[in-house]
Amino acid sequence: MAQVHLKDVVKRYGALDVVHSINLSISEGEFVVLVGPSGCGKSTTLRMVAGLEAISDGEVRIGDRVVNDLPPRERNLAMVFQNYALYPHMTVRENLGFSLKIAKRSQREIDAAVNEAAEILALTPLMDRKPGALSGGQRQRVAMGRAIVRQPDVFLFDEPLSNLDAKLRTQMRVEIKKLHQKVGSTVIYVTHDQIEAMTLADRIVIMRDGHIVQVGTPLEVFERPLNTFVATFIGSPPMNLLSGVIQDGAVVLADGTTIPTPPDLRVAEGRKVSLGIRADNIMPEGHSLPPSAHMAQVEMPVLLTEPLGTETLLFTQLAGTEVQAKMLNPRPVRPGEVLRFGIALDKCHLFDAETGASLRS
């Protein structure tokens, strides 16, 4: 177990900066998820920590060692790759024990460590198979087993679940979380899937274009997004954003609809803003959560419905913008039907229309 510190870390390819001066401190035993759209530099950052990618500038520290110039083998890490990278010519047992064999441990030690890892991951019946004879989920578990056998300081995961089908992904997500609770190692996990990030992380690091946009616990980034990028990236369905202008303490939308500003926000008159409302905070009357102290009402036509069982997702329109709303205890809704919706104002967000920055702080 170890802390990981990134200080002003830069990755440059020729004249192109792909990671711009990143600062991040990860404490011992923490599960940190780097999340962002593809090309945001999250994998590159992880690979720099792993030593698979040279660091152009700045400093990476693991524990109390600066590891900038250490090769991967001297950093005492384990990494799970997106395509698993199991050694195809070795059996599961050999795959699991490979790192210990390289480290010239005794056969007894290797057997003990391998058997323990196999026990944890339920791989025991598969030990003599080659990776080619395993299913996707089994390969994934072998890859994880290979990582825990080493008892590394830090676990690195590079989109480990993106090759699995939806059901298996949910299952493996739980297994990874359990594993972390059991082993307690520091974990850096890269994904583009915000649900994985929310469910797994102690802290989420949201990246875009080589910059860190926001760092926080899952609830922090969900409830207090720093800008529209985070607001729309985290949470499913994405937050609805309605453009408008502040007049008399209310947001006036393009078609003249007036929605009061969230209660704890003071915004200058005439300022152009985006009003952010999550689908969970805009629900049709009679199918919603108990109303809070600050509610606003709007009428919107329903264009499309997505029944999900316990709730139905309603695609509606307000001032020319598509708005997604949730309907609890759903009843069938005809397309075109106009419903009256309640907006929980204290859960709404205001962003500057130009910069996208949150007006909350």
Add this chain to the structure above:
Amino acid sequence: MASASQHRLRKRLLRVAHLTGLFLAMCVICLPGLWVVLNSFRPTVEIMAKPPVWVPQSLSLDHYRAMFGGAGEGGIPVLTYFRNSLIVSVTSTLIALLVGMAGGYAFARYKFKGKAAMFVALMASRAVPGVALSLPLFIIFGRTGIIDTHFGLILVYVSMNVPFTIWLIDGFFRQVPKELAEAAEIDGCTRWQAFWRVEFPVARAGIASAGIFAFLTSWNEYALASQLTRSANSKTMPVGLLDFTSQFTLNWGGMCALAVLMIIPALALTFLVQKHLIAGLTFGGVKG
């Protein structure tokens, strides 16, 4: 019902036609080889008979006996030729494989200046017919005194085979995901260990096939060897075949017998390695 049986009949007819076609094609490919083997066991009279004798009347080992016999009885230094061939082919194949592995790996894994141009140049060097080089080679080898030596032939065959082995092995290393080596490095390997313990075994099948091609090229090469070898010092088996021609006669039977001896090791090697050629080409370690 009628149409179903018609369908079945048509399917059967197609199958018969298919097999007949295959049989004819195989005849065209195999007959010369079979004829060589057959002739090596037949008396010269029968080989030369016109019209040809298709079904052999008598078979004997006379040609083989004569070949291994003394000089006066039409014997030639078969074992020496065989040894020369073996030394030259095996050595040049090993060197070509080593260079090919280094080069192929570099082309598959690294980015460097002039990579594309270098690759094209290597391939273009294969487009030059070997015979066109025989005279310059003869002169240079003559001047440097490496004519009629194993070393000279090995040099030629290595340079003939290297572009090809690089090209083949490059292709096989491209199929080995680079994450495998990265995983090995994280697991504690040095770059060198990662190559030998992970990437090399995974690409082994491809490297074996490059080896076979290189070996067969050297083993069967005639045009250059006939120019660059003079005596039993370095003469290889293909050149040895010419020993059976003299001013007025052509000893077809002896030639065929030597040809059979040439085919055997090549065939044996192919059989030995073919398991590797087929197996291991399906990688299961990563999922795309």
